[in-house]
Amino acid sequence: MGATMSRRHRPETFWRQSLNPDDNLIHPKNWKANDPLYRYLELKREKLEDRDLGTIMRMVVMYCPCQASRCKCKAGNFMGDKHNTEGWTHSNCIRSGCNHLLSDHTLHLTSASRTKFMALVKLVFDINNIKASLEIAYQKPKSQRNIVIEEVYNSVYKVLCKSVRGDPFKAPNFDKIYGSPPYEKIHIEQILINFCMRFFGSNKAVLTFEEALMVTKIVLHLFNSWMWTIPDNKSHDQHLYSNSYSFYYSRYMVHCAIPRLSHSISPRYQATAIFGSDVLKYTLKSFSNELQVWCYKSNIMWNEHTNLYCMTKMPIYMNLLKKEV
Secondary structure, X not given: OOOOOOOOOOOOOOOOOOOOOOOOOEXXXXXXXXXXXXXXXXXXXXXXXXXXXXXXXXXXXXXXXOOOOOOOOXXXXXXXXXXXXXXXXXXXXXXXXXXXXXHHHHHHHOOOOXXXXXXXXXHHHHHHHHHHHHHHHHHOOHHHOOHHHHHHHHHHHHHHHHHHHHOOOOOOOOHHHHOOOOOOOOEHHHHHHHHHHHHOOOOOOOOOHHHHHHHHXXXXXXXXXXXXXXXXXXXXXXXXXXXXXXXXXXXXXXXXXXXXXXXXXXXXXXXXXXXXXXXXXXXXXXXXXXXXXXXXXXXXHOOHHHHHHHHHHHHHHHHHHHHHO
């Protein structure tokens, strides 16, 4: 939680910027090993990487532009035996205006190092997963489809494909579409620390300052692993917010949620480090309700210390926070 602060310390102003605004933006490195979804997809990709080179190249060539002079074909395709993993490179691309050998689509990959090539395989693997997610979304009845989520996946899909066609060994860049984190000047972690100093900085406070900081640490950790509520058509008083909930949700998806599914999107950011008061106001009620349910379901597995904080001190903290927000 940063440097140790005295219980009696009072801030000069309620909003206090950290010395280094870039600190703690990114999820701790161990999140990948502890995320079942990330590990599941990683194992699936590793199985693909173990297959013969022909199978891998046939998958990659579907997104690679033709390298032949003046050819404008952006992706290779052919009609042939799917089990043929050796002679397929001598087949001609069947896309309109191409008709070059499919090996012409992979000329720029022949001199790539294994590390670079595996990074490209990861990128193509992610493209296929995003494409599959979009196909599933399009199959749903219109009443069950969510425009915001479809727009995000479409944007991600287009950026990944453009990355393969432009510079396949360079990390995809989403900043032109969604901007660069952080998105709010004062982030949630700073807001909660200042909340602690304001409400728990005296001897008369219902929680000690140290107890409030411990609860804050727990809340921040749980918020960063919490899946946000999907946007709906409910209206909000725009005078209370700088941007719509969909605006923030799209950026949360790209920088906090989709990196679990699309591993070529890196790094994964902590939501509490890149979003601020707008997101806190939008999400606090839903987060608090789900947090309460989770605590009551999980407390049987906790030790006495964790039980004390999550079942006794956290409700006090969250009630005060909701009133303040």
